[in-house]
Structure formats: structure tokens, C-alpha cells
Amino acid sequence: MNAAMINKTSFFILRVTIIIFICQSIVYAATPVIDIEIRNHLFIPSEIVIPENTKVKLVIHNHDETDEEFESYELNREKVIIGQRKGIIFIGPLPAGEYPFFGEFFPKTAQGKVIVK
Amino acid sequence: MLLSSVIIVLREVLEAALLFSVLIALSKQMGLNSRWIIWSLLLGVLGAFTYGMNINNVSEWFDGVGQEVSNALMQLTIYFMLVVFMLMLYHFSCKQKVSKFPLSLIMIMIILLAITREGAEIILYFFSVTHSQNYYMAVLVGMTIGASIGISIGILFYYLLSNLKPERSIFIGLVLLLLVSAGMISQASLLLIQADWLPSQLPLWDTSELLSEKSVTGQLLYALLGYEATPTAIQAGLYLLGLIFPISIIMGLKFTYTRKKILSDRPTKQ
Amino acid sequence: MKSIRFFLSIVILSTITLMAFLSALNGYRDSMTKAEQLFDSELMDKAHLLSIVFSALHIKNKSLNTDVSLIDLESESGKIDNGLTDETRGEDFNDHFFAFQIWQNDQLLLRSLHAPETAISQFKQGFQDINFFNHRWRAYSYYNQRSNLWIITTERKDIRYVLAENIVLETILPVVIMLPFLGILIWSIITYGLSPLRTLAKELGSKRADDLTPLAIDKQPVELIQVVNSTNDLLKRLKASFFREKRFASDAAHELRTPISAIKVHLHNLSHLIPLPELPSAKNSFLQLQSSVDRMGHLVEQILNLNRTSAEQYVTRFTELDIYNIAQDVIVKEYAHFEEKQLKIALEGEHCHINGEQFALEILLQNLLTNACKYTPEGGSVLVNISSDDNNVYLNVEDSGPGVPEDQYERLFDRFYRLNGDCHTSGTIGCGLGLAIVQQIVELHHAKISLGQSSFLNGLLVRVIFPKEGAK
Structure with missing residues (x-):
């Protein structure tokens, strides 16, 4: 009786895991990629538009010598982008609206926003 | 640049300082040798430098999300260390014997990891921003101010906690550690969502109108309880789980202690 | 070990640091906002000035039937070097601080040397932040209705920011620099403030074991009067009990002297009355008795000596x-x-x-x-x-x-x-x-x-x- 229950539960967990993996890979395959450059402590482009309720992969290329930290309270994201490297950040799905982000190391110039439509 | 350097340094220092002051106050209450403090600070600074200097390599891991994963891993380790520490603390508060060496070791690990994670960001920031001489003075002043504010809050917090009665300070310390550790879980889950290791979802609610994460109170609450204005369901769920897990173990311990006590009391009554 | 001095110094210094730095930050933020407003109003003024000057020129040119839009932007006359700040005007393209454009009906009439040829910002009255030429700019667009002109003036945000910050920093720096001195000052003040406590401790510590004179109370601070009073009270009671003990010993010794002398005399008399040589056992007892009495007499005498020569008695x-x-x-x-x-x-x-x-x-x-x-x-x-x-x-x-x-x-x-x-x-x-x-x-x-x-x-x-x- 007990063993049967354990069997059942473990089977259930396995199934759920598989489903999650499948879902994830589907989502992953459909994830749009948006490139952002950092030059001279500026985000180029400084405004990006993404569709509503969609996960998006941001690839941030830092062309500066210095590191930069991509930061957004609205997006709940925070990541150090090393100088002359690139970094990957997944954002979304998000409801429509404007989500400002900034470079925490040079916040006066490195500013931008994500517009979700 | 001054304000942003204050914010960056303050946010990192505050988190470590609060954790540090709670642990020092509790270790004083438990009558521990304070040598662990120096060790953890030393190793922490060493760790921060190592991590900061090698972050470009770390970032490359796991298809470019190595930073998030390693940070999350550190957070999770701190969480489990904190859980073990809390259990030992509870053990101690029940007048049970607690071996002091592992306790010191756990505290060293917690502080070491916390400083490594927080310190690395400060080091990266400092070297990036002082690349151009324009900001040198402002950044230096800002970092001094940020660090001083964080450390001052830590010190005041420590004295507040250590001047309470032992039982009360242990109880408050336990609650604080509980909240901080759950905050760690929340941060770790956020990082894993960012790295796409955990599925991302629409935010469950939005309290940024009510209390913005940008505000000073928001920052303080973020450091203390891992406050998040727009959490997703997974994040909130893991936060709750992180809160319930140590509580349930402590409750279980409490139950066994009382049962033991009843059992040991019974023969004397008969 | 808890030290009052350490505790007070650290806690006071932390509190002052916290308050001073928070207010300094507040001041910094306000000053920066004010500086921003100042720069903005300056930018506005520049736009207005350009608008007036250019409108006048434009109307004059119109009356002369010259087409202003034909101004050759590449010719020397069309280039207007802003030269706002001598320091920022360098050979380097990046170091230019100010740029402007004058538009009429989507046509660029005039621009500064380092302004792009496309519209810097949207034709919308007011301030905007935009990126061009690798920098972030603060732009102000102004529409002159009379002459139907759009004037866009811009300034580099980063330079503006550094200029403002350097000024504000001057006011913050002293707060930071004074902190270590404040720490030393607080430490010394607390050390000084606690000196009565140290003096009292020293006084008590150096007191000789038999010195039971009360402590002076007149120089003590209010907080210590209770301690000194209690200590003095204790000393008084101790002294009284010592005195009683001494008095008892000497009184007892004194009172014992007379009966001992009497016993000695009686023993002497007894030795003549009893034929001791015939009673060997009695003789032994008798000698023992005599030695005991002598010893007792000696003891009483010594106790009296001890008492007589004690410092308290000796005047x-x-x-x-x-x-x-x-x-x-x-x-x-x-x-x-x-x-x-x-x-x-x-x-x-x-x-x-x-x-x-x-x-x-x-x-x-x-x-x-x-x-x-x-x-x-x-x-x-x-x-x-x-x-x-x-x-x-x-x-x-x-x-x-x-x-x-x-x-x-x-x-x-x-x-x-x-x-x-x-x-x-x-x-x-x-x-x-x-x-x-x-x-x-x-x-x-x-x-x-x-x-x-x-x-x-x-x-x-x-x-x-x-x-x-x-x-x-």
C-alpha cells in the first residue's frame, strides 16, 4: 500500500518535471532575441519595444573598456556586463507598459527603457 | 556619481552589515570566542577580490548566465547555512549543549559568502568608475558615505540587539535570520528566473506604487526581508517555502524536546 | 569586557555619522536638483535668445528678400561656434558641451558646428533627454510662433553633471573629512567625561586595607554621589565594627588582668600551704597549672601591648x-x-x-x-x-x-x-x-x-x- 503510494507520487513528480521541461523548451525556442549595445556609457538603442506577455532574451554587448551593471527595479533585473563582453538577460513576460532600465555604474548617461506593447 | 555610488555601496554593505551584526550579537549571547569575526572578514575580502577579478570567466559559464547561477548558488548556500545556524541557535535557547567549533565555522562560511558576493560588485564598480578620472573624488566620497552609513546602521543594530535580555535577543535574532534567509531564497529564485533556469511568469502583484524598491525604505526592506515589488508566483512560493522550512523543523524540534521532557519527567512522578 | 567609553564613543559616532551623512546626501540631492534646474533655465534662456536674435535676422532677411533657408550651413558664416565654456571647447569632437538647431517647416535653417543634420528631438515644446553623437544630451525645444521657428538647444548631460557635482562636492567633502576628527574628539570628550569615575576607582583601588576614612563627596558629580555615599556608609559601619572588635579585645584583656594576678598570688600561697613534695601527682598538676596561668598572663599582656601600639590608639x-x-x-x-x-x-x-x-x-x-x-x-x-x-x-x-x-x-x-x-x-x-x-x-x-x-x-x-x- 505504502510502496504503491510512493510509486505513484514519484511517477507524478516525474511527469510534472517532463511537462515543465517540454514547456520550457517550447518557450525557449520561441524566445525573441534583442541586441543592445553599450558604447561610451550609452545604451544603443536606448528604447526597445517588445510584445506583451512574451519572454525576451536581451543580449547586451558592452563595447566599453569599463564594466556596466544592467539594472532595472521595474524589470527586477540586475546583472554585471563585463567590459568588452556580452551578457544575456531574460525579461518578461510582462504586461503592457514602460519599464525603464539603467546602467548602475554610469546612471546619468546609461539610460533606456523597455516599452511593452 | 556620488549618489549612485552611495546607493551601490550602501545596498551591498547594508545587507552584509545587518547579517554580520545579528550574527555577532548572537555569538556574544552564546558566549562564543570572537576570533571567527576576523577570520570571516579576512576570508570574505579575499573571496570578494578573487570573485571580482574572475567574474568575466564566471559569466561565461552556463551559456552566459554563470554570474546568475553562481550568485544564486551562493545565496542558497547562505540560506542552508542560516537554517543550520538557526537550528543550533534554537538548540542553544533550549539550554541544550551546542558545540562551538561548527557554529563558528558556519558563521565564517555565511559571512565569507555574503562578503564575497556583495564585495565583488563593489570592487567591479570601483574599478569601472574610476577608469575615468572625472569621477574619482565623487565616487570615493560616495563610497565612503555609503559604507559609513551601512556600517553605522550595523553597529547600532548590533548594540540594540546585544543590550536586550538574552532570551529576547535570541528570539529576535532568530526571527531576523529567518526573514533574511527567506530573502536570500527570493533573491536566488529571481536570479535563476533571470538566467531562465526557472520559468518566468507574469508578476503576481505590483506594490511599487505603495513602496518602491528604489526608496530608502524599499532598499532597507530589500536588505532585511528581500522585499520585491513585483514578484512572480514562483518567487513568492519559494519565499514562503524558505520561510516555512526552518519554522517547521524548529517546531518539530520543539515537539521532540517537550516529549523528551515529559518522558523524563514521568518516572520521577511515579 | 564591556567598556562604557568604547560603547559611548562607537554608538555616538555611528549615530552622528548616520545623521550627518544622510543629511549631506539630502543636501546633495537638493543641490543637484537645483543645479539641474539652473542648467535647464540657462538652456531655455539660450533658446529664447537664439530665437529673438534669429527671428530679427530672419525678418530682416525676409524684408531684403533673401531666403534664409539658403544660408550655407557649410560656409563659415553658417557655422556658429558655440564656445560657451572655454575649457570644454577643444579640438576633440566629444568635448563640445552645447549644440543647437533652428528649424522651419521641417527644414534645417541653422545649426551649430557639432549638431547633427537630422532633428535632435521631436518638435514638441519642452525638455527631453536624447542620445546622439555618442553622448547623452539634454535638449530644449522652443517654438517661436511669430516667425514659425523651432529652436532646439542641447547640452551634454555628463558634462553638466560633472560641473554641478564638483561644486556640490565641495560642500560635502568637509563633512566626510571631519569624521575621523569627530571620532577623536568624541573619544577624548568621553574619556574626559568619565574621568571622575576613573578617579573614584583609582582612589578606592589605592586605599590601604586598614584605611577606613570616608571618601570626599564634595567634588563628585551628581551621578556618583549615591555610589560614594553608599561606599562611605559601608566604610563607616566597617570602622565601627572594627573598633568594637578591638575595644572588646583590649577591654577583655584588661578585665582579665586582675583575676589572673589574683590567681597567681593564690597559687603562690597554695604552694606553701600544701606539702607538694609528698604528693608527686599533685605537684605535676600544680606545675602545669602554674605554667598555664603564666601563659595566660603573657597572652593578656601581649594583647594589651598589641592594642596599645596600634596606630588608632597611638596619639x-x-x-x-x-x-x-x-x-x-x-x-x-x-x-x-x-x-x-x-x-x-x-x-x-x-x-x-x-x-x-x-x-x-x-x-x-x-x-x-x-x-x-x-x-x-x-x-x-x-x-x-x-x-x-x-x-x-x-x-x-x-x-x-x-x-x-x-x-x-x-x-x-x-x-x-x-x-x-x-x-x-x-x-x-x-x-x-x-x-x-x-x-x-x-x-x-x-x-x-x-x-x-x-x-x-x-x-x-x-x-x-x-x-x-x-x-x-
């Missing part, structure tokens, strides 16, 4: 005395005892004068000599030596007895302590008060006493060192 003023003469007198007095044991006694040295009290010094010498006599086996010798140098007078009493182990020296001065306890080998009467009395008298004369081994008699050497200027 007599010192006079200049010749210690040699006193020694001579005492030896004469005690000579009978020495003769009884066939001991040789010699007095050596010189006449030395010290400030002292005759009776007390007699008791001192008497006790030392009695001890020497008691503990030196028959046929031995005792040497009394008096010498002096520039500062001190030395009194040495040596004997050829068995001496005393070095580890016992300290204890010898304890009251009622006798070497080897009750199993005293010498079999002589004694109560263990002799050296206690001696020490008391020594202290009374501000002298020092030390024990050692006699260099040529191999017994105990007692050395008393009197200061020559004497006690005041």
Missing part, C-alpha cells in the same frame, strides 16, 4: 631617642632570662638617634629579644647590632637558633601564628603575637622589617630599618 608625639640606649636598657631588663638559659648576649654598634616613642620601642626590642631568647638553644648566643648610614638606622637582632624556613617569613607576622603550630619544639610560653606587635610598631615608626638568615650565627636575622628623618 603620643614622637621624640628624638637614642635606640642604642633603649637596647641597653631592655637587655638589662631581660638579662635574667638569658642567664637562665646560659645564652651569651652582645650589643654592638653606635649611638643612633631616631624619632620615635620610648614605650613602643621598648616593647619592640623586648619582643625581639624574648623571641631570640626563646628559640635559641641553651649555650647559644644573641647579637644586637645598631648601625646607621646617611638615610637609615639599622637594628639587627640575630641568634644562633635553628632559624625559620624562608616560606614561613610572611606568616610569622600573622596574629596567633606560631611556627609549626601547636607542636612547638621550644616548649616555651608564647602566644604568637610577638612579631605582630613588632610589625605594628615598625609601621608606626614608618620603618621596615625584614627577616633573613644570620650570616655568622646561622639563626634568624631580624632587621628593622628606621628612616633617619623619622616619622612626622
Whole structure:
């Protein structure tokens, strides 16, 4: 009786895991990629538009010598982008609206926003 | 640049300082040798430098999300260390014997990891921003101010906690550690969502109108309880789980202690 | 260990740091906002000025029927070098701080050298932040309705920011720099503030064990008055109880003197009334009784001496005395005892004068000599030596007895302590008060006493060192 229950539960967990993996890979395959450059402590482009309720992969290329930290309270994201490297950040799905982000190391110039439509 | 350097340094220092002051106050209450403090600070600074200097390599891991994963891993380790520490603390508060060496070791690990994670960001920031001489003075002043504010809050917090009665300070310390550790879980889950290791979802609610994460109170609450204005369901769920897990173990311990006590009391009554 | 000084210094410094820095940050933010507004209004003014000047030019040109839009932007006349700040005007393209454009109906009429050819910002009145030419700019767009002109003026945000920050930083820097000095100041002030506590602790710590005089209360701060009062109260009670104890001992001794004398007399009478030689067992008891009574008499006498020579009781003023003469007198007095044991006694040295009290010094010498006599086996010798140098007078009493182990020296001065306890080998009467009395008298004369081994008699050497200027 007990063993049967354990069997059942473990089977259930396995199934759920598989489903999650499948879902994830589907989502992953459909994830749009948006490139952002950092030059001279500026985000180029400084405004990006993404569709509503969609996960998006941001690839941030830092062309500066210095590191930069991509930061957004609205997006709940925070990541150090090393100088002359690139970094990957997944954002979304998000409801429509404007989500400002900034470079925490040079916040006066490195500013931008994500517009979700 | 001054304000942003204050914010960056303050946010990192505050988190470590609060954790540090709670642990020092509790270790004083438990009558521990304070040598662990120096060790953890030393190793922490060493760790921060190592991590900061090698972050470009770390970032490359796991298809470019190595930073998030390693940070999350550190957070999770701190969480489990904190859980073990809390259990030992509870053990101690029940007048049970607690071996002091592992306790010191756990505290060293917690502080070491916390400083490594927080310190690395400060080091990266400092070297990036002082690349151009324009900001040198402002950044230096800002970092001094940020660090001083964080450390001052830590010190005041420590004295507040250590001047309470032992039982009360242990109880408050336990609650604080509980909240901080759950905050760690929340941060770790956020990082894993960012790295796409955990599925991302629409935010469950939005309290940024009510209390913005940008505000000073928001920052303080973020450091203390891992406050998040727009959490997703997974994040909130893991936060709750992180809160319930140590509580349930402590409750279980409490139950066994009382049962033991009843059992040991019974023969004397008969 | 908790230190009040450390706690206060750290907590006060932390609080001040917190408050000072938070208010400095607030000030910084406000100043930066004000500076931003200042720059913005300047940008606005520039736009307005350009608009007025250019409109006038435009209207004049129109009246002259010249098409303004034909102004050759590439020619020298079309280029207007802004040159706002001499410092920022460099060869480097990046260092330009100010740029502008003048538009009419989507046509660029005029631009500064380092402005793009496309519209910098949307044609919308007001301020905007935009990126161009690798920098972030603050742009102001102004529409002149009369001449139908759009004037867009821009300034580099980063340069604006550095300029403003450098000014504001000047006000913040002193707050940061003063902090270490503040720390030192707080530390010193607290150290100074706590000095009455330290003084009190020092005063209590340096108090001699038998000094029960109350502490001065008039100089104490309010916070310590209670402590000092309680301490003084305790001292008072302690003193009273010491006094009672002393009084009891001396009163009891005094009261015992008379009955003991009476017992002695009666014992003497009894020895004549009873034919003791015929009753050997009774004789033994009788001798025991006699020795006990003698011992009791000695004890009572010593207790009285102890009491008489105690510092509290002693009020007599010192006079200049010749210690040699006193020694001579005492030896004469005690000579009978020495003769009884066939001991040789010699007095050596010189006449030395010290400030002292005759009776007390007699008791001192008497006790030392009695001890020497008691503990030196028959046929031995005792040497009394008096010498002096520039500062001190030395009194040495040596004997050829068995001496005393070095580890016992300290204890010898304890009251009622006798070497080897009750199993005293010498079999002589004694109560263990002799050296206690001696020490008391020594202290009374501000002298020092030390024990050692006699260099040529191999017994105990007692050395008393009197200061020559004497006690005041």
C-alpha cells in the first residue's frame, strides 16, 4: 500500500518535471532575441519595444573598456556586463507598459527603457 | 556619481552589515570566542577580490548566465547555512549543549559568502568608475558615505540587539535570520528566473506604487526581508517555502524536546 | 569586557555619522536638483535668445528678400561656434558641451558646428533627454510662433553633471573629512567625561586595607554621589565594627588582668600551704597549672601591648631617642632570662638617634629579644647590632637558633601564628603575637622589617630599618 503510494507520487513528480521541461523548451525556442549595445556609457538603442506577455532574451554587448551593471527595479533585473563582453538577460513576460532600465555604474548617461506593447 | 555610488555601496554593505551584526550579537549571547569575526572578514575580502577579478570567466559559464547561477548558488548556500545556524541557535535557547567549533565555522562560511558576493560588485564598480578620472573624488566620497552609513546602521543594530535580555535577543535574532534567509531564497529564485533556469511568469502583484524598491525604505526592506515589488508566483512560493522550512523543523524540534521532557519527567512522578 | 567609553564613543559616532551623512546626501540631492534646474533655465534662456536674435535676422532677411533657408550651413558664416565654456571647447569632437538647431517647416535653417543634420528631438515644446553623437544630451525645444521657428538647444548631460557635482562636492567633502576628527574628539570628550569615575576607582583601588576614612563627596558629580555615599556608609559601619572588635579585645584583656594576678598570688600561697613534695601527682598538676596561668598572663599582656601600639590608639608625639640606649636598657631588663638559659648576649654598634616613642620601642626590642631568647638553644648566643648610614638606622637582632624556613617569613607576622603550630619544639610560653606587635610598631615608626638568615650565627636575622628623618 505504502510502496504503491510512493510509486505513484514519484511517477507524478516525474511527469510534472517532463511537462515543465517540454514547456520550457517550447518557450525557449520561441524566445525573441534583442541586441543592445553599450558604447561610451550609452545604451544603443536606448528604447526597445517588445510584445506583451512574451519572454525576451536581451543580449547586451558592452563595447566599453569599463564594466556596466544592467539594472532595472521595474524589470527586477540586475546583472554585471563585463567590459568588452556580452551578457544575456531574460525579461518578461510582462504586461503592457514602460519599464525603464539603467546602467548602475554610469546612471546619468546609461539610460533606456523597455516599452511593452 | 556620488549618489549612485552611495546607493551601490550602501545596498551591498547594508545587507552584509545587518547579517554580520545579528550574527555577532548572537555569538556574544552564546558566549562564543570572537576570533571567527576576523577570520570571516579576512576570508570574505579575499573571496570578494578573487570573485571580482574572475567574474568575466564566471559569466561565461552556463551559456552566459554563470554570474546568475553562481550568485544564486551562493545565496542558497547562505540560506542552508542560516537554517543550520538557526537550528543550533534554537538548540542553544533550549539550554541544550551546542558545540562551538561548527557554529563558528558556519558563521565564517555565511559571512565569507555574503562578503564575497556583495564585495565583488563593489570592487567591479570601483574599478569601472574610476577608469575615468572625472569621477574619482565623487565616487570615493560616495563610497565612503555609503559604507559609513551601512556600517553605522550595523553597529547600532548590533548594540540594540546585544543590550536586550538574552532570551529576547535570541528570539529576535532568530526571527531576523529567518526573514533574511527567506530573502536570500527570493533573491536566488529571481536570479535563476533571470538566467531562465526557472520559468518566468507574469508578476503576481505590483506594490511599487505603495513602496518602491528604489526608496530608502524599499532598499532597507530589500536588505532585511528581500522585499520585491513585483514578484512572480514562483518567487513568492519559494519565499514562503524558505520561510516555512526552518519554522517547521524548529517546531518539530520543539515537539521532540517537550516529549523528551515529559518522558523524563514521568518516572520521577511515579 | 564591556567598556562604557568604547560603547559611548562607537554608538555616538555611528549615530552622528548616520545623521550627518544622510543629511549631506539630502543636501546633495537638493543641490543637484537645483543645479539641474539652473542648467535647464540657462538652456531655455539660450533658446529664447537664439530665437529673438534669429527671428530679427530672419525678418530682416525676409524684408531684403533673401531666403534664409539658403544660408550655407557649410560656409563659415553658417557655422556658429558655440564656445560657451572655454575649457570644454577643444579640438576633440566629444568635448563640445552645447549644440543647437533652428528649424522651419521641417527644414534645417541653422545649426551649430557639432549638431547633427537630422532633428535632435521631436518638435514638441519642452525638455527631453536624447542620445546622439555618442553622448547623452539634454535638449530644449522652443517654438517661436511669430516667425514659425523651432529652436532646439542641447547640452551634454555628463558634462553638466560633472560641473554641478564638483561644486556640490565641495560642500560635502568637509563633512566626510571631519569624521575621523569627530571620532577623536568624541573619544577624548568621553574619556574626559568619565574621568571622575576613573578617579573614584583609582582612589578606592589605592586605599590601604586598614584605611577606613570616608571618601570626599564634595567634588563628585551628581551621578556618583549615591555610589560614594553608599561606599562611605559601608566604610563607616566597617570602622565601627572594627573598633568594637578591638575595644572588646583590649577591654577583655584588661578585665582579665586582675583575676589572673589574683590567681597567681593564690597559687603562690597554695604552694606553701600544701606539702607538694609528698604528693608527686599533685605537684605535676600544680606545675602545669602554674605554667598555664603564666601563659595566660603573657597572652593578656601581649594583647594589651598589641592594642596599645596600634596606630588608632597611638596619639603620643614622637621624640628624638637614642635606640642604642633603649637596647641597653631592655637587655638589662631581660638579662635574667638569658642567664637562665646560659645564652651569651652582645650589643654592638653606635649611638643612633631616631624619632620615635620610648614605650613602643621598648616593647619592640623586648619582643625581639624574648623571641631570640626563646628559640635559641641553651649555650647559644644573641647579637644586637645598631648601625646607621646617611638615610637609615639599622637594628639587627640575630641568634644562633635553628632559624625559620624562608616560606614561613610572611606568616610569622600573622596574629596567633606560631611556627609549626601547636607542636612547638621550644616548649616555651608564647602566644604568637610577638612579631605582630613588632610589625605594628615598625609601621608606626614608618620603618621596615625584614627577616633573613644570620650570616655568622646561622639563626634568624631580624632587621628593622628606621628612616633617619623619622616619622612626622
